[in-house]
Each structure stands twice: as C-alpha cells, then as structure tokens.
Amino acid sequence: MADKFLRAEIIAVGSELLDLGRVESNSIFLSQRLKSVGARVKRKWVVGDSPQEIETALKTALAASSDVIIFSGGLGPTTDDITRESVAQALGRPLQLDPAIIDDLKRRAAAFGLKLTDNNRRQAMVPKQAEVLDNPNGSAPGLYLQQDGALIFLLPGPPRELKPMTEDQVLDRIRRLKPAPQAVSRCLRLVGLAESQVDHQVEGIYKSYPEVETTILSSLGIIDLHFLWTGPDEPSRARQALDELVARVGEKLGSRVYSERDRELEEVVGEILRERGKMLATAESCTGGWISKRLTDVAGSSDYYLGGVVAYTNQLKVDLLGVNETTLERFGAVSPQTAEQMARGVRERTGADIGLAVTGIAGPGGGSAEKPVGLVHLGLSMNDDTQSRRLQVPGERRFVRLRTVRAALDWVRRSLL
Amino acid sequence: MADKFLRAEIIAVGSELLDLGRVESNSIFLSQRLKSVGARVKRKWVVGDSPQEIETALKTALAASSDVIIFSGGLGPTTDDITRESVAQALGRPLQLDPAIIDDLKRRAAAFGLKLTDNNRRQAMVPKQAEVLDNPNGSAPGLYLQQDGALIFLLPGPPRELKPMTEDQVLDRIRRLKPAPQAVSRCLRLVGLAESQVDHQVEGIYKSYPEVETTILSSLGIIDLHFLWTGPDEPSRARQALDELVARVGEKLGSRVYSERDRELEEVVGEILRERGKMLATAESCTGGWISKRLTDVAGSSDYYLGGVVAYTNQLKVDLLGVNETTLERFGAVSPQTAEQMARGVRERTGADIGLAVTGIAGPGGGSAEKPVGLVHLGLSMNDDTQSRRLQVPGERRFVRLRTVRAALDWVRRSLL
Numbered sequence: 001m002a003d004k005f006l007r008a009e010i011i012a013v014g015s016e017l018l019d020l021g022r023v024e025s026n027s028i029f030l031s032q033r034l035k036s037v038g039a040r041v042k043r044k045w046v047v048g049d050s051p052q053e054i055e056t057a058l059k060t061a062l063a064a065s066s067d068v069i070i071f072s073g074g075l076g077p078t079t080d081d082i083t084r085e086s087v088a089q090a091l092g093r094p095l096q097l098d099p100a101i102i103d104d105l106k107r108r109a110a111a112f113g114l115k116l117t118d119n120n121r122r123q124a125m126v127p128k129q130a131e132v133l134d135n136p137n138g139s140a141p142g143l144y145l146q147q148d149g150a151l152i153f154l155l156p157g158p159p160r161e162l163k164p165m166t167e168d169q170v171l172d173r174i175r176r177l178k179p180a181p182q183a184v185s186r187c188l189r190l191v192g193l194a195e196s197q198v199d200h201q202v203e204g205i206y207k208s209y210p211e212v213e214t215t216i217l218s219s220l221g222i223i224d225l226h227f228l229w230t231g232p233d234e235p236s237r238a239r240q241a242l243d244e245l246v247a248r249v250g251e252k253l254g255s256r257v258y259s260e261r262d263r264e265l266e267e268v269v270g271e272i273l274r275e276r277g278k279m280l281a282t283a284e285s286c287t288g289g290w291i292s293k294r295l296t297d298v299a300g301s302s303d304y305y306l307g308g309v310v311a312y313t314n315q316l317k318v319d320l321l322g323v324n325e326t327t328l329e330r331f332g333a334v335s336p337q338t339a340e341q342m343a344r345g346v347r348e349r350t351g352a353d354i355g356l357a358v359t360g361i362a363g364p365g366g367g368s369a370e371k372p373v374g375l376v377h378l379g380l381s382m383n384d385d386t387q388s389r390r391l392q393v394p395g396e397r398r399f400v401r402l403r404t405v406r407a408a409l410d411w412v413r414r415s416l417l
Numbered sequence: 418m419a420d421k422f423l424r425a426e427i428i429a430v431g432s433e434l435l436d437l438g439r440v441e442s443n444s445i446f447l448s449q450r451l452k453s454v455g456a457r458v459k460r461k462w463v464v465g466d467s468p469q470e471i472e473t474a475l476k477t478a479l480a481a482s483s484d485v486i487i488f489s490g491g492l493g494p495t496t497d498d499i500t501r502e503s504v505a506q507a508l509g510r511p512l513q514l515d516p517a518i519i520d521d522l523k524r525r526a527a528a529f530g531l532k533l534t535d536n537n538r539r540q541a542m543v544p545k546q547a548e549v550l551d552n553p554n555g556s557a558p559g560l561y562l563q564q565d566g567a568l569i570f571l572l573p574g575p576p577r578e579l580k581p582m583t584e585d586q587v588l589d590r591i592r593r594l595k596p597a598p599q600a601v602s603r604c605l606r607l608v609g610l611a612e613s614q615v616d617h618q619v620e621g622i623y624k625s626y627p628e629v630e631t632t633i634l635s636s637l638g639i640i641d642l643h644f645l646w647t648g649p650d651e652p653s654r655a656r657q658a659l660d661e662l663v664a665r666v667g668e669k670l671g672s673r674v675y676s677e678r679d680r681e682l683e684e685v686v687g688e689i690l691r692e693r694g695k696m697l698a699t700a701e702s703c704t705g706g707w708i709s710k711r712l713t714d715v716a717g718s719s720d721y722y723l724g725g726v727v728a729y730t731n732q733l734k735v736d737l738l739g740v741n742e743t744t745l746e747r748f749g750a751v752s753p754q755t756a757e758q759m760a761r762g763v764r765e766r767t768g769a770d771i772g773l774a775v776t777g778i779a780g781p782g783g784g785s786a787e788k789p790v791g792l793v794h795l796g797l798s799m800n801d802d803t804q805s806r807r808l809q810v811p812g813e814r815r816f817v818r819l820r821t822v823r824a825a826l827d828w829v830r831r832s833l834l
Contacts (some may be wrong), residue, residue, distance in 0.1 A: 043470060
C-alpha cells in the first residue's frame with residue numbers, strides 16, 4: 001500500500017538528552033500534531049550539541065526525501081546552543097543579524113533591568129532566506145527555511161515555547177505548502193483484559209478491513225487499539241469504514257472499553273460520577289493515596305470527589321474507618337472482610353454515595369504463602385450494598401500499585417453503567 | 418579536551434515509538450549503564466519497522482566509528498519484528514537456524530500447551546558469526562556481533578528483558594573487549610531554589626575546575642548539578658577533584674542540597690524519619706493524596722508513615738481533621754490557620770509525631786484577586802509546635818500540585834536536620 005502521507009523527521013538537539021537521563025518528549029507531541037496535516041514521523045534523532053552530528057542528521061534526513069524536518073532545542077543564548085549556526089553552515093547559508101530580533105531582545109532584557117550580552121546577540125542571527133518564527137513565550141525565536149523540497153523548522157526546546165509555535169506557525173505552513181490527506185484514525189481504550197485476550201476476540205473483525213492498519217498496545221493493564229486508515233484518499237469512505245470497525249470491535253468487547261480516545265480512566269470515571277450526581281470517597285491502604293491523587297488530577301474533581309483516608313496501618317483502619325479489631329485479627333488487614341468494612345466506613349464517615357476501598361500487599365516484603373505479594377482486595381460500598389473483589393497482580397511494587405489503582409477506578413466506572 | 422570515552426549509539430526499532438505516542442525509555446537506562454564501562458551515548462535513533470531505515474542507521478553509526486551500537490526492539494515473533502533480518506542483511510551475513518534456540522522455544526511453547534509456529538522459528542535465526550544472548554525473561558534471544566571494530570548488540574524491547582540482559586551479558590563484554598576509563602561523575606540534587614539562583618551562587622566554584630564538565634538541570638523545583646570529570650584518565654585525581662568540588666558547592670548551598678545522587682525526595686525524607694524514629698501523618702487538600710502516594714512509593718514506608726486524610730471538601734476538614742468551622746468561615750480553607758489546624762488535627766487523630774498539611778488552590782478555577790491560583794499554605798506540627806508556610810507556585814494545575822508536594826516533603830526533611 002502506498003504511503004500517501006508526508007515523510008517527517010524530528011531531530012532533537014541537546015547533550016542533556018543523551019547523557020543525563022532526560023526523556024525527550026517534544027517528539028511525542030510533534031508526532032501527534034503532524035498527523036493532523038498528513039505528515040508521519042518516520043525517524044527521530046537525538047544528537048548532542050555538536051555541529052557534525054547536526055549536519056549528519058540534517059543531510060541524512062534530506063537524502064531520505066523528507067518533506068518536513070523539525071529541529072527542537074539548541075536555540076538558546078548560551079555557547080552550547082548551536083543548532084542555528086550548525087544548520088546554516090550545513091546548508092551553506094550565511095547568517096545575518098536581524099535588527100528586529102535585536103530590538104525585541106533589548107526590550108526583554110530591559111524588562112529585567114539587564115543589558116544585552118554578546119551571547120544574546122547570537123539569537124538574532126538568521127540564515128539567508130530563512131523566516132523568523134515569533135516566540136511570545138521565550139527569548140529564542142524559531143526559524144523556518146526550505147531546502148531541496150523539504151520544509152525545515154528550528155524550534156526552541158522548552159515545551160511551553162515549542163508547542164504554541166507548532167500550533168500557530170508550523171502546522172499551517174505545512175498545510176499550505178505540502179497539502180496532504182489528513183490521517184483518519186480511531187482509538188479504543190480498555191482496561192481489565194490481557195493483550196492476547198483482546199487480540200483473540202477481535203482479530204477476526206479487524207482483519208476483514210485490509211485498508212486499516214490495526215495496532216494493539218498494552219501498558220500495565222491499559223490496552224489501546226489503534227486503527228489507521230491507509231487506503232485511498234477518500235475521507236468519507238475512511239470515516240465510514242472506521243466507524244463500522246470501531247462499532248463492531250466495541251460491541252465485541254462490551255463494557256471493558258472505557259473510551260474511544262486516549263483518555264485517562266479518572267477522567268471517564270469523573271464524567272460518569274458527575275452525570276449520575278454521585279459523590280465518591282476513598283479508603284486506601286496499599287495504594288497509599290494514589291487513587292485519590294489520580295481522581296484529583298482532574299480539574300473540577302471536587303464536584304464528585306469528597307476525599308478520604310489513607311490508612312496505612314491497622315490502627316488507622318480502626319480509628320479513622322471503623323474497621324472492626326476482631327475482623328483484623330481473624331481475617332487480617334488484606335481480606336475481603338476488611339476491604340468491605342473500609343469501603344462502608346469511609347462512605348458512612350464522609351457522607352459519600354460511594355465508598356471505594358483498597359487493601360493489599362504491594363511488596364516487595366510482606367507476602368506469605370497464603371497471602372502472596374500482589375494479593376489485593378477491593379471494596380465498593382454504594383446504595384447500602386457492599387461488595388469485595390480479589391485481585392492477584394503480578395510484578396513489582398510499582399506495577400502492583402498502578403494496576404490496582406486502575407482496577408479500582410474501573411470497578412467504580414462499571415458499577416455505574 | 419579529548420573525549421577518552423567510547424562512542425556509543427542506541428537504535429530503537431518500532432513503529433509504535435514513532436506514531437503512537439509511546440515514549441522510548443530504554444535508552445535512558447542504557448545511557449546510564451553504559452557510563453559505567455566508559456561509553457557515552459552520542460546519538461540516539463528511533464526508526465520504524467523498515468529494513469531500509471535500520472540499514473541506514475546501522476551504516477551511519479558504523480561510519481561514525483562507534484565503538485558500541487545497541488539495537489532495542491524488533492526481535493519478537495511477529496512479521497513486523499525485523500531487526501534481526503535487517504541487521505544481517507545490512508552486514509551481508511546469512512542467517513542460520515540455531516537448533517538450541519528451537520529446542521528452547523519448543524519447551525516454552527509446550528509449557529503453555531502450544532506448538533511452535535513458523536513465526537516463532539524466525540526467532541531462532543542467527544546471523545553468521547553472531548553470539549546468542551540468553552533471555553531468561555522472554556522468548557526473544559538477544560544477539561551480539563562485531564563489525565568494523567564496533568560491538569553490536571541486538572536486545573529485546575521490553576524493559577524487563579532488556580535490563581537484565583544488559584547487566585548480565587552486555588556490559589561485561591564491552592568491559593573486556595573495549596577497556597575504557599570509567600566516567601567519574603558526581604551529582605548534587607536540591608530543591609527550593611531557582612536554577613539561576615543556584616548558578617549565580619556556585620558558578621565561581623565550578624568554573625575553577627576546567628577539567629570538570631558542569632551541567633545544571635532544573636525540572637519543576639528539583640535542580641540537578643552534574644559534574645563529570647573530562648580530564649586525563651587518572652581516577653584518583655578525578656575523584657579527589659570531584660570530592661573537593663562537591664564539598665565546596667555543597668557547603669555553599671547548605672541544607673537545600675538533599676542528596677548527592679539522583680534520588681527521590683521521598684526516599685531521603687523516609688531515611689531521615691527512620692533514623693530519627695519519627696512517625697509521619699499527612700492531611701492533604703489540593704495535592705489530593707499525592708504526598709501520601711509519593712511517601713508510599715518507597716518500600717518499607719510503613720516504618721515511618723502512618724497514613725492520613727485527604728480532605729478535599731471543607732466538611733471533611735472539619736469532620737476528619739477537627740478544623741474549626743469558625744476558622745474556615747473567617748479565614749477560608751486556604752489560609753495559614755486552616756493549614757495549621759489540619760496539621761495538628763492529623764497528628765493528634767493518628768498519634769503521629771509529625772503532622773504535615775497542605776491546602777491551596779491548584780487551579781485552573783477557584784482563584785481570586787486575593788487568593789490567586791497557585792497560592793498554597795503548608796502546615797507542620799511536631800513536638801507541640803505547629804507552624805505554617807505560604808507558597809505562591811506558578812504554572813498550571815499539575816505543576817502547582819507537584820511543586821507543592823516537593824516543597825512539603827522538603828520542609829519535613831529540613832525540619833528534622
């Protein structure tokens with residue numbers, strides 16, 4: 001199948017991205033946004049602050065007939081910011097001082113009571129036949145130039161500068177100069193099934209759509225099904241086929257699917273709670289506040305979330321949640337009985353409609369033959385009905401906790417459907 | 418200054434790393450571990466499942482006289498896993514079936530009641546003159562080969578397979594075949610100062626060590642000072658210089674420095690609490706359980722952390738923490754008075770030695786001219802003494818919350834010094 005999309009490459013510049021454990025994340029944003037103008041990223045580079053490395057990357061990207069080449073980083077005022085100079089040199093374009101940039105930099109410096117240094121002046125150098133991209137969020141202007149049919153953009157590294165510059169000054173230029181079919185894609189996200197189970201259930205469906213590229217990705221309990229139309233450029237046909245495919249797969253997987261976009265579970269749970277007019281409270285032991293943290297990541301979560309208790313010790317389970325001491329002695333802190341009493345206790349003491357509780361053994365210590373690491377009991381109390389569920393989660397502490405958080409949030413979601 | 422280190426490149430293979438918003442994180446681990454054998458990563462690539470892209474990356478890496486080239490991903494059983502074939506072809510080495518791998522794959526399949534498929538067999542193909550790297554954690558064996566003086570490793574993509582294979586089978590081969598000076602480096606990590614403040618205070622010191630490369634990195638309230646010895650290969654002299662530099666910088670910055678390694682604040686706080694034999698409890702409003710989550714990220718945190726209350730509403734501040742209703746009416750939920758009563762309340766109700774409280778406006782809504790978004794009051798109650806501190810944190814909701822979590826944890830740390 002021919003790839004009708006534009007070919008894009010991203011070249012991130014910065015020794016700190018190679019050496020110091022920094023994750024390069026601008027390219028994730030750029031890849032997603034480039035899809036909206038029909039460009040697909042085919043190669044990503046991370047190179048140090050070295051003219052040679054920058055030149056090799058640029059020339060290799062040009063040799064691959066890339067339509068769009070985006071540099072990020074290395075436009076700042078310090079001497080190791082060399083993207084501008086290196087690109088100009090690689091393309092044989094002399095740098096010229098742009099008086100408008102100097103004026104702007106002077107204004108910025110004056111606002112801080114500073115004078116312009118020689119280093120600052122470097123930011124005002126513009127390669128021949130390049131356009132300046134304004135940067136309202138920082139001192140480093142971006143640059144745009146064309147070479148051998150490729151559109152080349154030099155963007156500043158800080159995400160809060162790069163993102164608006166991309167939205168306002170990059171995408172539209174690509175759209176105008178290299179019109180391409182916008183990628184038509186869909187996503188289904190679900191929780192609570194293994195990747196192989198999902199694939200087994202739906203491969204019969206997606207394989208009957210040969211013009212759709214299907215990718216199944218799994219990460220710690222969350223499964224994403226990505227569907228990308230790769231057939232001929234007929235947006236209406238693409239949308240129709242994807243709608244049909246998504247509907248069929250969605251029907252097969254039922255309530256396990258929690259979103260038709262890549263949304264976080266806590267957003268979906270919050271939306272349902274708000275719709276139903278229900279207030280939630282939480283009682284956490286092994287997850288230690290993570291469920292609560294996730295719920296309150298969402299702005300406006302006070303509309304449906306009251307708060308709760310982190311009862312990391314048995315004593316707090318008794319004192320703050322009213323768990324029975326005899327229950328703890330007879331069944332232990334990690335038991336269905338304790339989970340149910342925690343859920344009921346937090347619901348009653350906070351006046352919530354729904355009480356959600358978690359108690360388990362996150363590890364690495366604390367496990368036994370009878371109650372191994374990864375054993376978790378969830379409790380859910382609503383409408384005077386309190387239930388519990390048992391999970392056995394594989395993996396290390398962080399994964400046990402994260403999967404438990406997801407399973408707990410998803411239980412609230414499904415109980416409200 | 419000459420770079421005496423080995424040159425390494427990392428080539429991550431997988432279309433999902435280009436297209437689907439997945440972060441490539443193996444290279445972060447690899448970069449750190451390669452330093453221990455004197456290799457520094459000079460370029461990172463992410464390429465799709467395309468023989469051409471893989472060949473270009475490999476040949477460009479060889480042309481740059483790389484000493485170590487590490488591929489990650491694309492060794493699985495499915496038809497889009499093509500790293501093995503593409504590397505073999507690029508180097509002109511025919512693939513041969515390895516009967517030992519077939520036997521191993523058969524055993525694995527049988528354990529699941531399955532038979533070997535033709536796709537599985539692809540994992541048993543080994544390029545001529547390559548060595549097989551056992552994979553105790555998955556079905557895809559790794560591969561090792563030499564070409565033009567470079568050591569080339571093909572590693573599986575899943576981190577829980579790649580990491581042990583690196584530790585057990587990659588690093589030692591590099592150490593034996595390409596002995597190099599181990600990078601001597603140090604790190605100081607601190608919280609609560611701006612990057613420019615730190616640089617201003619210490620540049621006079623680090624600039625007097627021209628053989629040390631100093632990098633200052635800042636991320637949401639945490640500042641890392643990295644010092645790397647780049648002088649001649651004399652480990653004892655390197656260590657002496659770095660010890661001296663770190664001591665001088667540490668003295669200048671005082672108690673703001675919380676670690677001489679890249680450790681998380683909650684680990685350091687936990688260590689100090691354990692040493693002092695103190696038990697902590699938390700009362701959180703705007704951070705919604707994040708402080709508690711961070712504290713319990715650390716295994717064994719029940720030694721010094723009891724739990725606490727997430728009081729997202731005023732009513733819960735009254736009911737679960739004993740905050741005075743009159744205080745809430747007169748001063749509001751975001752006030753020093755409320756923060757102090759929350760801290761005292763959680764300490765008294767849990768029997769903890771230390772009560773830590775947070776109340777603030779995380780945004781984007783809820784701010785006013787008098788109490789803007791980002792206004793936070795912290796409360797700390799210990800030894801019958803209760804205090805509060807005011808923060809004004811810039812940025813969006815997530816950053817307000819994260820910086821608050823860090824400031825709160827750091828206050829506990831400094832109050833125990």
